[in-house]
Amino acid sequence: MSENKINAKEFISKILTGMSIGIVVALIPSALLGELGKALNINAIVEITKMASNLLTIVMGLCIAMQFKMSPIQSGTLAITTMIGSGALKIKDNVIQFAGMGDVINAGITAALAVLLILYIGDKLKAYTMLCVPTVVITLIGFTGLEMLPYVSSITKYLGNMVAAFTTLQPVLMGIFTAVTFAVLIVSPVSTVGVAMAISLAGIGSGTANLGICAAGFGLAVAGFNVNGMGTSLAHILGSPKMQLANFVKKPTMMLPIVANAAVVGALGGLQKIQGTPMSAGFGVSGLIGPINHLNIVGYSTGNLITTVIMFIVAPLILSFVFKYLFINVLKMVKEEDYLIEFK
Template structure:
């Protein structure tokens, strides 16, 4: 137990859920609109303003994460804003100099999560001991203690996360096909778990082919859950798994994990294609799949020539045709020939 009825498992789950909520809320607007706005801004000035807005939202990610994590712990308003403030301090999003303070980005998301966890821990330890003095004293205590520790550990955590990102990139250089398969399969599993693919990709600055392979892994999961769900669930739920997030099928996966087999096979194929056709992305786009066309839009940016007819056809082939053909084939083999499960395994029970 961690106090206040919090088990370690519940504490970690609340932190991870809040992290995912904050990241998605802060990054989705930019991921969906930034590229479109950049292209249209020179011709239609209003899109330049929209670009500024979605970029500003992205810079608030540490605050959003702190707020979302505090909300998951059912903290009161003064406790919630204290966690948000401490999280922002420890995130590394601010650079201090003799000339002032500068916002340098979203900071280090791993350190952001750790600082938010420390802030919540401090609040749970203090409890209601401050009583009426809480609005006066609590923010100072939480920010100095938690934010201070966050700033202290920031250089160490940043070095670790940077190292992980470099390792992923170096492994792609040494064994690109194997790493393409590994990343795509891993992301197809992660997207069907409570963990956020976007959080992981952003935290370790996963870019280039690693990002593209991750996106295609998410595509494999979305297509696989759509194909299996379509036979036994309402069309709206199936489309939500395809166009929204396959995470809504987590319960079915937990009940019958073997339904992941066709998804993993599909992800492996797509991981190879990511390497062969040099499908790339950014740390922000990785983990979205084709939800909101985030994956394809970012992939076409890195293709020679940009949005040419040939490149667009290639993206349709890789992001739509291959995933659906392979998804249907592997699901059919696993269900009807290997008899690994029945179609009822995909039923999403209320």
């Protein structure tokens, strides 16, 4: 690993970029093929893509290690430590089990602490590096991560309570607040699925939450299309907008067109009574999970199919172009370069 010192801004940028890339790698297979595997009853696809999702935090740790050009020993140590800190692994009856993807926020904090310790140790241990780095970092930082986990996880619980309060509002207002909240959450380290499951978000609340994620996916794809190209842009829609995590932290104003988009589609979703379940909330249009679950509730009539296509695809897509023009060309509050994804 390079001995060059880095400043705080560069350090945080590398952590966030590694997290973003890891999230894309682990979640894209499930987003693209998970629901298709269920529909076609191909259990192997469902199980494999679920395995990939559950390995999110260990992949995230490896991607962060690559940002810092770590050695194989350091990279493996960071990957294991990150996963331990996420809380994704539980021991029951002496058997290690996956408890979902874990807490991504705590995983990121744990990874940052581990990187700092690894950078501090550097090559000081020389021949003892192989023995000491994994032992010291995994046990010390892994333990610290697990101790922090309950406190960091309370952030998700707090957000869940806030969203739960929205469900008591009139449908249009509920739709606006829920859609905007989930549009922002899907670009943050917070798990939208975790928030939805924590409060059993269902009905119009779940439906408009998905519309907010659609607004984020289409909005980010359109806003950054000229700098990211077709493939990366589609990944925002078919995969996860979380790949914009690093850009979001560096320049939060890049979310202004997305928030505006989410507010409009959320209001329309409240009027149209777009539905969902706790399991479907948090996915948006990726894997067609949001649209399929809405149709499962309201029925597959021609009218419902047309409404679903308009609400989940047409409306957020058209509004993405409208608000891109407004905020980039007219108000000049954001630039296309704010959405650039750099895979390096």
